[in-house]
Amino acid sequence: xxxxxxxxxxxxxxxxxxxxxxxxxxxxxxxKFIDNGFPSKKQENWKFLDLNQIIKKNISxxxxxxxxxxxxxxxxxxxIDGLEHNKxxxxxxxxxxxxxxxxxxxxxxxxxxxxxxxxxxxxxxxISLNNAFVNKYYKxxxxxxxxxxxxxxxxxxxxEKVKSKNINLRLNFVLEKNSSLKxxxxxxxxxxxxxxxxxxxxxxxxxxxxxNYKIDKSLNxxxxxxxxNIDQEENSISETFIFSAGSNYFKNEINCNxxxxxxxxxxxxxxxxxxxxxxxxxxxxxxxxxxxxxYQLIKxxxxxxxxxxxxxxxxxxxxxxxxxxxxxxxxxxxDETSEFNAKPELEIYADDVKCSHGSAxxxxxxxxxxxxxxxxxxxxxxxxxxxxxxxxxxxxKITNTEIRNLIKNIIGLKE
Amino acid sequence: MDTREKDIEKLKDYKYGFSTDIENxxxxxxxxxxxxxFISNVKKEPKWMLDFRLKAFERFKQLKEPNWQKxxxxxxxxxxxxxxxxxxxxxxxxxxxxxxxPKLLETYKKLGIPLQEQARLNGIAVDAVFDSVSxxxxxxxxxxxxxxxxxxxxxxxxxxxxxVRKYLGTVIPTTDxxxxxxxxxxFTDGSFVYIPKGVRCPMELSTYFxxxxxxxGQFERTLIIADKGSYVSYLEGCTAPMRDENQLHAANVELIxxxxxxxxxxxxxxxxxxxxxxxxxxYNFVTKRGxxxxxxxxxxxxxxxxxxxxxxxxxxxxxxxxxxxxEFYSIAITNxxxxxxxxxxxxxxxxxxxxxxISKGISAGFSDMTYRGLVDINSKATNSSNYxxxxxxxxxxxxxxHTVPYIRNKNFDSNIxxxxxxxxxxxxxxHYCQQRGLNSEEAVGLIxxxxxxxxxxxxxxxxxxxxxxxxxxxxxxxxG
Numbered sequence: 001x002x003x004x005x006x007x008x009x010x011x012x013x014x015x016x017x018x019x020x021x022x023x024x025x026x027x028x029x030x031x032k033f034i035d036n037g038f039p040s041k042k043q044e045n046w047k048f049l050d051l052n053q054i055i056k057k058n059i060s061x062x063x064x065x066x067x068x069x070x071x072x073x074x075x076x077x078x079x080i081d082g083l084e085h086n087k088x089x090x091x092x093x094x095x096x097x098x099x100x101x102x103x104x105x106x107x108x109x110x111x112x113x114x115x116x117x118x119x120x121x122x123x124x125x126x127i128s129l130n131n132a133f134v135n136k137y138y139k140x141x142x143x144x145x146x147x148x149x150x151x152x153x154x155x156x157x158x159x160e161k162v163k164s165k166n167i168n169l170r171l172n173f174v175l176e177k178n179s180s181l182k183x184x185x186x187x188x189x190x191x192x193x194x195x196x197x198x199x200x201x202x203x204x205x206x207x208x209x210x211x212n213y214k215i216d217k218s219l220n221x222x223x224x225x226x227x228x229n230i231d232q233e234e235n236s237i238s239e240t241f242i243f244s245a246g247s248n249y250f251k252n253e254i255n256c257n258x259x260x261x262x263x264x265x266x267x268x269x270x271x272x273x274x275x276x277x278x279x280x281x282x283x284x285x286x287x288x289x290x291x292x293x294x295y296q297l298i299k300x301x302x303x304x305x306x307x308x309x310x311x312x313x314x315x316x317x318x319x320x321x322x323x324x325x326x327x328x329x330x331x332x333x334x335d336e337t338s339e340f341n342a343k344p345e346l347e348i349y350a351d352d353v354k355c356s357h358g359s360a361x362x363x364x365x366x367x368x369x370x371x372x373x374x375x376x377x378x379x380x381x382x383x384x385x386x387x388x389x390x391x392x393x394x395x396x397k398i399t400n401t402e403i404r405n406l407i408k409n410i411i412g413l414k415e
Numbered sequence: 416m417d418t419r420e421k422d423i424e425k426l427k428d429y430k431y432g433f434s435t436d437i438e439n440x441x442x443x444x445x446x447x448x449x450x451x452x453f454i455s456n457v458k459k460e461p462k463w464m465l466d467f468r469l470k471a472f473e474r475f476k477q478l479k480e481p482n483w484q485k486x487x488x489x490x491x492x493x494x495x496x497x498x499x500x501x502x503x504x505x506x507x508x509x510x511x512x513x514x515x516x517p518k519l520l521e522t523y524k525k526l527g528i529p530l531q532e533q534a535r536l537n538g539i540a541v542d543a544v545f546d547s548v549s550x551x552x553x554x555x556x557x558x559x560x561x562x563x564x565x566x567x568x569x570x571x572x573x574x575x576x577x578x579v580r581k582y583l584g585t586v587i588p589t590t591d592x593x594x595x596x597x598x599x600x601x602f603t604d605g606s607f608v609y610i611p612k613g614v615r616c617p618m619e620l621s622t623y624f625x626x627x628x629x630x631x632g633q634f635e636r637t638l639i640i641a642d643k644g645s646y647v648s649y650l651e652g653c654t655a656p657m658r659d660e661n662q663l664h665a666a667n668v669e670l671i672x673x674x675x676x677x678x679x680x681x682x683x684x685x686x687x688x689x690x691x692x693x694x695x696x697x698y699n700f701v702t703k704r705g706x707x708x709x710x711x712x713x714x715x716x717x718x719x720x721x722x723x724x725x726x727x728x729x730x731x732x733x734x735x736x737x738x739x740x741x742e743f744y745s746i747a748i749t750n751x752x753x754x755x756x757x758x759x760x761x762x763x764x765x766x767x768x769x770x771x772x773i774s775k776g777i778s779a780g781f782s783d784m785t786y787r788g789l790v791d792i793n794s795k796a797t798n799s800s801n802y803x804x805x806x807x808x809x810x811x812x813x814x815x816x817h818t819v820p821y822i823r824n825k826n827f828d829s830n831i832x833x834x835x836x837x838x839x840x841x842x843x844x845x846h847y848c849q850q851r852g853l854n855s856e857e858a859v860g861l862i863x864x865x866x867x868x869x870x871x872x873x874x875x876x877x878x879x880x881x882x883x884x885x886x887x888x889x890x891x892x893x894x895g
Contacts, residue, residue, distance in 0.1 A: 044483070318812050333827035336794065344833070346818040351809035351839040359822055362830035 001062070002034055008065035009132065015069065016135070029131040036125035048309040048341045049280050051225070054249050058223060059193045064166045066093050068135045078157070078188050083406050085184070086152040092159065092191075093167035095136060100152075107146035111139045126225055130168045130199045139172040142179040142208075151182035151403060156198075158191040158222065169198045175208035175236075182400060185214040185226075187246060192221035199227045204236040206260065211239045213403060216246040217410055223249040234260030241398055242269035243411060244279045251280040258285065258292040258320075267296045268397045271331075272411075273306035273338075280309040287320040287353075294324070299394050300331040300361075301387050302338035313345040314355055321350050327357035332364055332390060388413050442499035448472065451600055454499045458569050458603075461576060471589035471599030478593045485785045485817065486725045486754030488698060491663055498601045498634070557617070564609040565620055568636050571607035578609055582640055586669040586706045586733070594665040595702040602636035602667065610645035610676070619875050621650040635666035641676035643709065648679040650878055664723075666701045674709030674736070679717070681874050683882050685889075686722035693752025693781070696724025703730035707739035707765075715742040716759065717873045719882045721889040724753060729787065731760035734768035734796075741770040744870040746882075748889045749782030749814070758788035758805075758819075763796040763829070772803040775867050779810035779890055785817040792829045799829040807837040808866055810859075810890070860887045 009030050013023060041050035055062060072091040079087075089097040100108055142148065158167070175181055185198075204210055212228065224247045230238050242252050256265040269281050285294040300308040314325040331340040344357040364386055372382035392413055398404040442453045451472055455465040480491075558565050564575060571579050589599045610616055641647055664686070670678050680703075689696025699722075705714035716730040726749075732741030743759040761770035770790070778784040786805045807816035818835045840862050848858035863886055864871070871879050871886075 321812065331824070333824065336827050338827055339823070339825045341824070342820075342822040342833075344818075344820060344822075344835070346807075346835060346837060347815070348807070348809065348817065348837050349812070349815040351812050351814070353809075354836075354838060356834070356836040357818070358835070359820070359833040360831060361822070361824045363827045 001037070004062075005030065005034060005064055008063060011065045012133065012135075015067075026132050029128040030133075032128040033125050033132055036128070039125055045282060045311065048311070048343075049249070049251065049278050049307070051223075051249075051251070054223060054278065055195060058221070058248060059164050059195060061164055062166055062195060063164055064133055066135070066162070066165055066167065068094050072096055072159070072161075075157075078155070080153060080186065080406065082409075083402060084150050086148070086150055088152065088154045089157065090154060090169060091157045092162045093135065093165070093169070095138070095169075098138075102150040103148055104146065107143045108148075109139075109141040109143070111141070112136055124227070126197055127199060127227065129166070130170055130197050133166065134168040134170045134199075137170050137172070139174065141174040142176060142181055144176040145178045146176075147180040147209075148182065151184055151400075153184045153186055156185060156187045156189075156196070158189045158194060158196075160191055162191050162194055165194050167194055167196045169196070170200075172201045172203070173210070174203045175205060175210060177205045178207040179205075180209040180211075182211045182403065183213070184403065185212070187214075187216040187224070188218050189220035189222050189247070194222045196222060196224040196226075198225065200229070202228065202230045202238070204230065204232045204238060204263075206234045207236060208233075209237045209239075211241075211400060211403075213241045213243075213398070213407065214252065215243045215407065215410060216250055217243065218246045220246055221248050223247065225251050225253075227253045228255065230254070230256045230265070232256065232258050232260060232263040232265065235262045236260060237264050237266075239266045239399060240268070241394075241407070242267075242281060243272070243407065244269060244281065245272040245277075247279075248276070249278050251282065254281070254283045256283070256285045256294070258287050258294070259289060261289050261291045264293040264295075266294070266397070267298075267312075268394050269298045269310075270391050270394050270411075271298070271300035271302065271308040272391065273300070273308055274303035276305045278307045278309075280311070282309075282311040282313075284313045284315065285325065287314070287316045287323040287325065289317070289320055291322045292320060292324075294326065296327045296329075297394055297397060298329040299390060300329075300340055301391065302331060302333050302335075302340060304335040305337045307339045307341070309341045309343075310359075311343045311345070312357070313347065314357070316346075316348040316350050316353055316355065318349040321352040323350065323353040323355065325353070325355040329359045330390075331361035332387065333361060334364065442497060444497055445494045446496070446498060446601070450498050454601060454603065457499065458572070460569075460572055463576075463580060464572055467584065467589065468600050471596050472601075474590050475593070475596040475600055478596060480593050484727055485756045485787075486727065486783060488725055491698075493597075496663065499603055561614050561617065562611040563614060563616055564607065566607055568602070568605040568607050568638065571638075575607070575609070578640065579607065579638070582669070582671055583636075583638055584669075586671060586704045587667050587702055591702070594700045595667055598634045598636060598665050598667040598702065602634040605635040605637045605666070606639075607637070608639040608647060608649065610641045610647045612642045613644040614642075615645065616647040619648045619650055633662075633664045633666065635664075635668075637666070637668040638671075639669070639678055639680070640671045641673060641678050641712075643673045644675045646677045646679075648875060649681070650875060651680070651682045663698045664701065666703075668701070668703040668730075670703075670705035670714055672705065672707050672709060672712035672714055672736075672739075675711045676709060677713040677715075678705065679715045680705070680730075681717040681878055683719045683874075683878055683885065684722050684726070685885055687724075688722050688751065688753045689724040691751045691780075693724070696753070697722065699723035699726045699728065701728040703728060704733065705731065705741070706733045707736050707741060707768075709736045709739070710765075711738045712736050713740040713742070715740075715744075715873070717744045717870065718746070718757075719870070719874070719878075719885060720745070720747040720755060720757060721885045723755075726753075726755040726757055729758050729760055729789075731762070732770060733762045733764065734770065734799075735764045736768075737765040738767045739765055740768070743770075743772045743774070744873045745774045746777070746867045746870045746886070747775070747784060747786075748777045748886060749779070749784045750889055751780040751782060753780075753782045755783070756785040756787055758786045760789040761791070761801060762789075763792040763799040763801070763826075766795070766797050766799070768796055768799045770799075770801045772801070772805070773869050774803075774805040775870055776805070776807040776816055777810070777863060777866070777890070778807070778814040778816050781813045783815045783817075785819060786835075787819045787821075789821040789823070790831055790833070791821075791823045792826045792831065794825040796826050797828045799826065801829075801831045801833075803831075803833040803835075805835045806866070807835075808863070809837065809839050859890060863887075863890060
């Protein structure tokens with residue numbers, strides 16, 4: 001793999017117009033990645049699902065080179081109906097279109113010729129990989145006091161043209177004071193055996209609101225990794241919702257730094273898995289100052305051979321008195337081959353805090369099924385009803401009505 | 416001032432700090448085959464025992480010291496420790512309690528449980544382990560009548576080799592982790608208990624471990640076997656004299672419960688925790704593991720951990736037999752600069768197995784407390800269930816409380832529930848108690864005892880009293 005990495009990296013440099021500084025930076029990260037490789041179960045965070053093994057098993061020869069010079073045709077049929085929205089279209093690793101038609105153009109800045117500056121060092125080799133190979137790097141800034149009128153949907157699309165490729169995406173969002181953004185990540189793949197590596201960095205200034213919904217619904221054989229870093233200032237709110245169901249492998253990492261007082265973070269997620277799917281959510285919420293709040297709810301419905309992992313960590317700094325931290329994960333195992341692993345962690349250094357976590361897993365309650373069947377439903381209907389109700393609980397946490405209804409439709413939940 | 420007086424001077428602050436003057440035989444410093452052979456030789460062990468040790472030592476040489484734990488400690492030089500020390504003249508061994516070293520008896524008095532009184536009035540057989548070798552065993556006759564074997568490990572190796580050979584190392588094999596393997600290679604003594612079929616042990620069996628000679632890592636080995644349909648409750652309690660250097664304690668405890676048998680194992684641990692600046696204190700790196708081998712068997716761990724500079728242990732249950740039950744009740748208190756990383760592992764292998772974990776952690780001062788637990792339900796363990804509750808109480812904002820549960824459910828017919836909370840003693844609670852005439856320290860003691868009640872209730876009566884006292888003593892000076 002090492003040779004492959006170097007060859008692919010040179011190829012990319014030839015075709016691109018990175019500045020000297022960027023090239024140096026990229027090279028550093030390439031070397032870092034070569035040293036560390038894909039994360040394996042030797043690392044605590046990857047203990048339950050070993051990405052190195054999964055990549056080896058699913059993609060035999062991973063290629064890091066992609067020809068970004070050709071444009072891809074946009075298939076408009078997959079666009080989401082019934083909701084006016086702004087678009088970023090990302091096909092086969094190339095951003096084809098950025099469209100903020102519904103918004104005041106003066107209020108949003110989109111910048112792509114900025115130097116890659118990295119202020120963080122997470123000791124995460126996938127971020128090094130992203131930094132080394134990412135093709136284009138955008139920064140989207142929402143100006144002070146501006147709230148986007150319509151949600152922004154990022155379409156993550158791939159088609160049969162790409163196979164056994166590593167695709168990287170990196171976006172930076174800055175929400176200035178009192179601004180707000182609703183962001184939907186919509187995944188739709190018709191390719192297979194690719195490894196997607198997505199890295200978002202959000203910077204939430206005072207009083208700003210971010211709502212991020214990730215929807216991975218359509219079944220595909222790709223492997224995905226997504227890392228969200230969210231830095232929050234005073235009184236800001238972040239809401240993350242993950243619907244994790246489509247890909248063969250998907251790990252969502254959310255790293256939330258509550259740096260300003262009265263800031264709050266909400267992370268909700270649903271796993272709905274079948275076949276040999278292996279999905280994971282790992283969240284880290286760092287309460288760094290007083291009076292911050294976090295809330296997490298993760299529910300899993302696991303079919304035959306599937307495996308879900310939830311690793312949630314709440315960290316409370318000695319300064320962060322009056323913290324409220326709450327975490328709950330529940331799982332329904334539908335088959336004897338399904339597996340649920342959880343590691344809900346609390347790390348607390350302040351005494352005046354309220355933190356709790358709960359985790360429960362088990363099978364569907366036969367008594368409830370019996371109850372429904374005695375009311376005239378058949379076994380299948382009763383089971384579906386119970387599962388829908390179980391998942392609906394999480395969807396109801398979505399604060400925006402329009403998006404909540406949209407997501408209900410996409411998932412196929414009826415009230 | 417001669418050195419002894421200096422020593423005594425140093426001991427002043429520690430309530431249970433003392434060191435008794437009995438001359439010791441020591442194996443030469445260091446860890447090598449020679450020392451292991453020396454230990455085996457001194458103890459007149461058969462060849463299979465020596466082979467067991469050497470096999471463990473072979474494995475030990477390949478192992479690396481683990482470092483994933485939360486409390487870090489300075490590197491231990493395993494070549495700079497004495498691996499064997501024993502009271503010099505075994506023939507001077509006291510025949511009865513009255514002949515025991517008065518200094519030793521004094522210590523037990525300080526602890527609040529006079530050995531004699533306890534032995535006579537409460538009907539407890541006490542196997543006092545004094546610096547690696549047993550010096551007193553009581554109530555042996557009564558136990559013998561029932562066919563119960565309760566003796567030191569060295570005695571068991573001599574007198575009941577068939578039992579020891581059959582069970583030793585079946586729960587903690589010689590190929591286990593670093594500290595367990597070290598223990599297998601160099602263990603000196605410990606307790607051996609065998610309860611025959613259908614016998615309900617008429618009294619609580621109890622052992623006091625003491626660390627005495629300076630720079631001696633204590634490597635105890637305890638083996639308890641409960642044969643079909645039997646029951647035993649075993650108590651273990653410890654205090655240690657004050658020493659400047661950190662002392663290592665890596666004991667192994669193996670429990671085996673056959674069909675319908677029940678073992679209850681209770682620990683009160685109050686070893687020297689170091690002074691208020693975090694200097695000195697015991698490293699308590701103990702491996703405790705129980706195997707519910709038979710159907711309907713039950714193993715229950717109860718622990719009150721208040722001492723030691725670093726406590727790092729996970730009393731575990733392997734629920735192999737169908738319908739077997741594992742329980743874990745724990746109170747861990749850390750004050751000043753103490754660190755604890757403790758919890759349990761419940762490994763469900765058999766059908767209809769159940770486990771329950773109740774863990775209460777209290778941290779005060781500059782201390783750090785971690786609950787780390789594993790609940791693993793195997794794909795064949797149908798209809799199993801686990802309930803876990805771990806609560807932490809924080810006193811002051813210089814300490815930390817952490818919860819790291821690992822939950823693995825591979826069986827769709829099984830249920831796991833886990834809950835954890837972290838909080839502090841509220842002003843209202845304190846105010847209410849003070850209003851009723853308690854001073855702030857008493858108020859905290861009362862609230863903490865209430866917080867721990869679920870676990871304290873599990874302890875046998877005599878222990879519960881001592882444990883409650885310990886909870887109070889451990890938190891002295893942490894409020895106000």
